[in-house]
Amino acid sequence: MDMIHTVQPKFLTNTPIAIEIYSAEQLSPHCHPHSIEFLYCLLGSASFIVDHERSMINAGELVTIEHQNIHCLESAGDNLFLSVHIDLKKTKFDWETLQYYYFSCATRYCLPHQKRAMEQIIDLMLSAAYVYSSQPSEAASTDWRRICDALMELLVNHFLWFAVEDLTSEENRKFRERLIDILTYTQQHYKDKITIKQLAQMEYINENYLSQFLKRTSFHSFTLMLNYVRCFEAQKLLLNTDKSIQEISDDCGFSSKKYFHKHFKYYWNTTPLQLRKWYEAYISQHPTKACDKTMESGTYLKEYITRLHIARSFGRIGI
Incomplete structure (x- = not known):
């Protein structure tokens, strides 16, 4: 499909x-x-x-x-x-x-x-x-x-x-570079089990500092950032493959289908299956x-x- x-x-x-x-x-x-x-x-x-x-x-x-x-x-x-x-x-x-x-x-x-x-x-x-x-x-x-x-x-x-207005240009540059590194790694490895400890070690900082750093971003936390990336990738599979919800959940790194539903509904304000059905109906009626x-x-x-x-x-x- x-x-x-x-x-x-x-x-x-x-x-x-x-x-x-x-x-x-x-x-x-x-x-x-x-x-x-x-x-x-x-x-x-x-x-x-x-x-x-x-x-x-x-x-x-x-x-x-x-x-x-x-x-x-x-x-x-x-x-x-x-x-x-x-x-x-x-x-x-x-x-x-x-x-x-x-x-x-x-x-x-x-x-x-x-x-x-x-x-x-x-x-x-x-x-x-x-x-x-x-x-x-x-x-x-x-x-x-x-x-x-x-x-x-x-x-x-x-x-x-994730640009931040109230930082000086040099602070903003360093902030941006660090977040780009973290986002890039997360998007490359979203299927895997990623922990905040891994990311902290990658950036040579402690976990608490990284946690506070992510609070300053549009994501607000490590968990929300990771699950947003996973949901974004899941949407592509929902709308371009015939894979089941369980298969998509597994492919995108979620620990369970229930966990997938929870986070997808949080971001997309609908369930994975509802989104798939909505697009099927919309496309048929809106050439x-x-x-x-x-x-x-x-x-x-x-x-x-x-x-x-x-x-x-x-x-x-x-x-």
Whole structure:
């Protein structure tokens, strides 16, 4: 069984970037292999589901969708979306490390110290889309790889899920490096019996210090971190294989099916079997209905960018 469609973005020739502008009534659940998606709503709104979280995306809002995230969208009104995909295997960052990062880049969750970086990401997306859709001579000479690297630098430097605002930059760097090491090891060995003692020895620190360290992260504890990773991997097996709940529980390192149910319900707010049945029903009733408008959106984008910058400029001086 392969319930979730794998969609390969249409990358520009010899580049790591794909740009698309479209309207959509609905997008069936899908994911993108080794590419991250920056999705910006130009017009209208839509109900948006990423893995276990349902939310709205409205005009002027941005959200990123990671390379393993299962997501879908539906809307009852007029809308227009700008989508930029980046092939994570072809950026300046090492894929072997990058694949284990968790990002949190969404307008509705943007913190004050992230606002400028968020604006820069949106500006880069809009400028790239305008050049691609309406300036073919400029598009041919554009260094798309540099644009990709600039987007990824903003994402990595400002929107890691476990970024901590109240640390100095040097403290934040050390904090981030340690947590990346721990997360990478956990994602590589989630099937095994991992203990906090193992991780402490790996980082050359004592268990109590590591426990206090993890309390400062988005996970809050070692147990919650480990079981989140296991549930995330379990979701992929639930939706892309015919394996039984017991088999998936065993494959993902849970000590029992009961323990698997407990933690899956804690994070996903549903049981593993309920999630599988929900997606089966949803996919059968919601085929993709979308219209590509990339090459006809140049004039709209030019006017949109002008209005956006006027609003920002006046907003800064209180007009």
